[in-house]
Amino acid sequence: xxxxxxxxxxxxxxxxxxxxxxxxxxxxxxxxxxxxxxxxxxxxxxxxxxxxxxxxxxxxxxxxxxxxxxxxxxxxxxxxxxxxxxxxxxxxxxxxxxxxxxxxxxxxxxxxxxxxxxxxxxxxxxxxxxxxxxxxxxxxxxxxxxxxxxxxxxxxxxxxxxxxxxxxxxxxxxxxxxxxxxxxxxxxxxxxxxxxxxxxxxxxxxxxxxx
Amino acid sequence: xxxxxxxxxxxxxxxxxxxxxxxxxxxxxxxxxxxxxxxxxxxxxxxxxxxxxxxxxxxxxxxxxxxxxxxxxxxxxxxxxxxxxxxxxxxxxxxxxxxxxxxxxxxxxxxxxxxxxxxxxxxxxxxxxxxxxxxxxxxxxxxxxxxxxxxxxxxxxxxxxxxxxxxxxxxxxxxxxxxxxxxxxxxxxxxxxxxxxxxxxxxxxxxxxxxxxxxxxxxxxxxxxxxxxxxxxxxxxxxxxxxxxxxxxxxxx
Numbered sequence: 001x002x003x004x005x006x007x008x009x010x011x012x013x014x015x016x017x018x019x020x021x022x023x024x025x026x027x028x029x030x031x032x033x034x035x036x037x038x039x040x041x042x043x044x045x046x047x048x049x050x051x052x053x054x055x056x057x058x059x060x061x062x063x064x065x066x067x068x069x070x071x072x073x074x075x076x077x078x079x080x081x082x083x084x085x086x087x088x089x090x091x092x093x094x095x096x097x098x099x100x101x102x103x104x105x106x107x108x109x110x111x112x113x114x115x116x117x118x119x120x121x122x123x124x125x126x127x128x129x130x131x132x133x134x135x136x137x138x139x140x141x142x143x144x145x146x147x148x149x150x151x152x153x154x155x156x157x158x159x160x161x162x163x164x165x166x167x168x169x170x171x172x173x174x175x176x177x178x179x180x181x182x183x184x185x186x187x188x189x190x191x192x193x194x195x196x197x198x199x200x201x202x203x204x205x206x207x208x209x210x211x
Numbered sequence: 212x213x214x215x216x217x218x219x220x221x222x223x224x225x226x227x228x229x230x231x232x233x234x235x236x237x238x239x240x241x242x243x244x245x246x247x248x249x250x251x252x253x254x255x256x257x258x259x260x261x262x263x264x265x266x267x268x269x270x271x272x273x274x275x276x277x278x279x280x281x282x283x284x285x286x287x288x289x290x291x292x293x294x295x296x297x298x299x300x301x302x303x304x305x306x307x308x309x310x311x312x313x314x315x316x317x318x319x320x321x322x323x324x325x326x327x328x329x330x331x332x333x334x335x336x337x338x339x340x341x342x343x344x345x346x347x348x349x350x351x352x353x354x355x356x357x358x359x360x361x362x363x364x365x366x367x368x369x370x371x372x373x374x375x376x377x378x379x380x381x382x383x384x385x386x387x388x389x390x391x392x393x394x395x396x397x398x399x400x401x402x403x404x405x406x407x408x409x410x411x412x413x414x415x416x417x418x419x420x421x422x423x424x425x426x427x428x429x430x431x432x433x434x435x436x437x438x439x440x441x442x443x444x445x446x447x448x449x450x451x452x453x454x455x456x457x458x459x460x461x462x463x464x
Contacts, residue, residue, distance in 0.1 A: 014307045018282060053332035123213075124409045124432060126334050126378050130214045130256055130462040150214065150462045152287060154334040154378070173213055195287045195309060197251070 001029060003208070004044040006089075007036040008061040008068065011052030016086065019194035020048070023204035030208065038071035046211060047075060049188075051088025055097030055113055055157065058088045059105065076108055076186055082211035083186045084204075090181060090188025091159055099157050109183055111161030116177065123174045126156045133169050133179055133191070133199075140210040141168070141180075141187055141203060149199045151179070151191035159190065185211065214462040215426045215454070216256035216433035217447060218411065219440045221246055222263045223292070226276050229263070230389065230437050240441035244279045250440070251284035253447045256462060258284055259381070259435055261312070261339075262292025263356055274306045281307025289337055289381075300327055304335070312381055314339040315354040318361055318368075321375055328376025337411075338377040340365060342398065343385045350384075350398055357385050365398075366405055373406045380406065381435065384414035391417025391438060399429030411435050419445060419453040426459050 003024075005016050013034050024030040033040070041047060049072070051058045062068050075081050085093055094105040097113035105113070116125060130150040135142050153171070159178045161167065169180030171190070179190045187207060193200030221228045221243045228246055229237040240246075247258055260280055262273060281288050290303050291312030300311050311331075317324050317338050328336050341357050342350040342365040350365035369380055382402055384395035394412045403410050409432035412425040416436035425434045439445055454461050 012304050012307065012309050014278075014281065014305065015309060018307070019285060022285070052335065053330070057329075057332075121407060122430075124407055126408070127213065128334070128379060128409050129216050129432065132212065153213075154287075156333065192287075195285070197285045201285065 001027070001031065001208070002043065002045045003030065003032045003048065004041050005032065005034045005048045005050065006041065006072070007034045008058070008065055009036070010058055010061055010088075011050050013050060015194045016048060016050050019201060020204055020208070023201045024208050027208055036065050036068060038065070038067040041068070041071050041075065044081070046082040046084070046208070049083055049085045049089035049092070051086060051090070051092060053088065055088060055091055055099040055105070056101060056103040058092060059097070059103050073106060076106070080185045082207070084207050085186070085188035086194070087155060087190060087192060090190055091157065093181060093186065093188055094159055094161070097157070108186055109161060109166050109181055110163055111159055113157050113159050116156060116158045116173070118174050120174060126154050127173050127177070128154045131171050131173065131191075133171060135169050135180075136167055139168055139182065141182065141206045143206050143210070144202050145199055151189070151193065151196040151199055153179075153191045155190060187211070212460050214256070214460045217422070217450060217461070218257045218259050218433050218435040219246075219250045219255050219447070220259040220261060220413070220435045220437045221280070222261050222437060223273070223276065224263055226273055228441065230441055240437075243276055244283050246441070247280045247288075248283040250447065251286050254451060254462070255286060255447055257287045257289065257433070259289045259291070259312070261290075264292075274302055277303060277308060278306040291337070291339055295323070297326060297330055300331060304331070310335045310337050310378070312337040312339040314341065317372065318352060318354050318363065321371060324372055324375040324377055328378070333376045333378035336377050337379045337381050338372040339381040339383065340368065341383045341385050344395065344398070347397060348401065353385060366401055369402050369406050373408050377408060379409045379411060381411045381413055387415025388413075389438065390415055393417065393421040394425040394429055394431075394434070396424060396429045399425060399431055403430040409433065419450045422450060423454055423457050423459060426454070427457075
């Protein structure tokens, strides 16, 4: 299995690489690589779309690589191959984001990304640290993971969608934040599985094994 | 519910973990790579790797050690020490850091905070501030590993770094550092009530009670400590059990 971590100049890709390697250590023929080349991504079996920084910066960076946006779209919508989005990588599934300025996303899941609204000043932003995942339904991606398990979050913006059946997990931070989104071949987490110790490794393993 | 974080700090000097008192008299406390693995496996919520003399000696951080350390833990890693350019940050992130902590360079050039936050996102920019008490409600910022006085008021500086896009403040009381007398709770409270980004308490923790005070009375989002862990006075598990019993929200699974 050929897994490519999409490199468009953002974030700590080494962490993702290392975590995938750990998750897939017992899987045969697993090949993990890091690349921003549309040709290499086109040949992948599965891809991981990480994201750090702002929604706009991430989208601008993807668009600045010739053919990358188109290939990602083709990968997901036409070839219908598996993609795992992490943090801003998941947020980019949305129709549009409002960080810095209104920016168009991939539109794979109808919804928007806006700053988390908090009333109580005891809740700090960014929402940073370990918080519980509340799984909204039984799903293969959650196999072996207990309800309320901890995952590591760091973000100030959140995904919102009217499309409730696409919400696989939420997390409580004053209100409810969408922490997992899934739709057929795509899956995304607001938290960082690569930084979430054993629970994160399980999630990545399930993606490698079942998608 | 969001949990309070326990962060062991690896103060690294010439590739070894060390611990001093009031930033002086360093004692050897092991290899950072081995320590990182142990802490990550034993339930630490994050790790902090500080190359404590990098800024002083004007050399760049030990990227190799950082990358080996990052390889041995599956929890977030913050790295600091001598970070003074966008390139430094890029190199650290490539080596496996998740967040970088900026101290001296942020004081000398506040615009650097803004540029880094725009480029890498606030979530990965931690501003480390070393302060000394002037009186019961005033503290002064020091730079260069606590060697240089700046005349800058710590509270207004905290407000400024928040505005410039810092994602978190790592606040060290130099008066308390290494003394094991507990965190400066007045300092923590004052800063915590002034800003709306997370504050990490540092400097002075010697007992689990101190960590409890920092998180509850001081209102810190996380506590950073070194001596309490390095010399095996308490394990992370023991500390977490203690805090849970006292009602602090702590991660167990």
